[in-house]
Amino acid sequence: MSRAIYPSLKGKRVFISGGGSGIGEGLVEAFAGQGAHVAFCDIAATESEALVARLTGSDFVPQFYEVDLRDIEKVQAMMAAVEQQLGGIDILVNNAANDDRHGIEDVTPAYWDDRMAVNLRHLFFAAQAAAPAMKRAGGGVILNFGSISWHLALPELTLYQTAKAAIEGLTRSLARDLGRDNIRVNTIIPGNVKTPRQEKWYTPEGEAEIVAAQCLDGRILPADVAALAMFLASDDARYCTGHDYFIDAGWR
Numbered sequence: 320m321s322r323a324i325y326p327s328l329k330g331k332r333v334f335i336s337g338g339g340s341g342i343g344e345g346l347v348e349a350f351a352g353q354g355a356h357v358a359f360c361d362i363a364a365t366e367s368e369a370l371v372a373r374l375t376g377s378d379f380v381p382q383f384y385e386v387d388l389r390d391i392e393k394v395q396a397m398m399a400a401v402e403q404q405l406g407g408i409d410i411l412v413n414n415a416a417n418d419d420r421h422g423i424e425d426v427t428p429a430y431w432d433d434r435m436a437v438n439l440r441h442l443f444f445a446a447q448a449a450a451p452a453m454k455r456a457g458g459g460v461i462l463n464f465g466s467i468s469w470h471l472a473l474p475e476l477t478l479y480q481t482a483k484a485a486i487e488g489l490t491r492s493l494a495r496d497l498g499r500d501n502i503r504v505n506t507i508i509p510g511n512v513k514t515p516r517q518e519k520w521y522t523p524e525g526e527a528e529i530v531a532a533q534c535l536d537g538r539i540l541p542a543d544v545a546a547l548a549m550f551l552a553s554d555d556a557r558y559c560t561g562h563d564y565f566i567d568a569g570w571r
């Protein structure tokens with residue numbers, strides 16, 4: 320399938336959280352394919368190192384940081400290191416999350432904090448860390464990953480869905496406060512995307528149910544989500560900010 324090339328993305332300095340697998344891996348590949356200078360973090364070292372090895376022929380080989388985003392001091396140190404290594408940060412993609420299932424009765428205060436730490440808190444602190452460099456560069460782009468799950472009220476995902484709902488508010492708030500610095504902030508809301516992790520949850524029958532609930536036939540792949548991210552990160556989307564962009568094949 321042919322994919323658009325955005326001249327405005329060439330040489331852009333991009334940081335992606337959770338870039339080692341799934342949609343994040345598709346984002347790393349897509350930005351690298353645009354000629355962007357990419358850094359990403361993940362806790363999945365084996366997958367991340369394999370991705371870097373696969374992209375070793377690129378003009379700019381993506382830089383991998385092994386960091387657990389639940390540790391905000393490490394996030395802040397990493398963002399400073401990324402800024403120094405890339406010479407700035409133009410595009411921040413807050414992609415990492417964890418959608419472990421849980422019953423309401425199993426949630427303890429510690430588990431609540433852990434789920435907010437992995438699914439919500441680091442997005443704000445990565446944006447806070449990247450914003451000054453974006454301001455100095457005359458603008459930037461922040462893409463936050465939400466989820467269709469809470470729009471559909473899926474079962475056994477209360478804390479994940481709570482965090483994902485909050486991300487849409489975070490996006491709108493950041494877009495307002497950073498807009499006059501020409502920093503655009505949007506949420507990408509995937510439907511069900513076929514990734515190695517998602518394949519763990521779904522049987523062939525479950526996948527068929529998802530497809531049946533979509534308007535369009537077929538399964539969304541990470542590259543399809545990355546195609547939307549490329550547009551939103553590019554200058555072609557220069558007046559897109561503060562909003563939520565669904566890529567869900569019309570899942571209702």
Ligand SMILES: NC(=O)c1ccc[n+]([C@@H]2O[C@H](COP(=O)([O-])OP(=O)(O)OC[C@H]3O[C@@H](n4cnc5c(N)ncnc54)[C@H](O)[C@@H]3O)[C@@H](O)[C@H]2O)c1
Pocket residue numbers: 336337338339340341342343360361362363386387388389413414415416417418437464465466467468508509510511512513514515516517
């Ligand atoms: N795949 C889907 O169907 C789907 C649907 C709706 C929303 N989303 C959202 O899209 C984004 C990407 O989803 P995905 O399906 O690729 O997820 P995934 O679980 O396949 O990949 C997430 C990546 O983040 C990394 N990660 C998780 N916790 C981390 C931590 N504490 N520190 C650093 N890295 C960590 C993982 O190791 C993994 O490489 C997420 O925000 C997710 O909520 C995905």
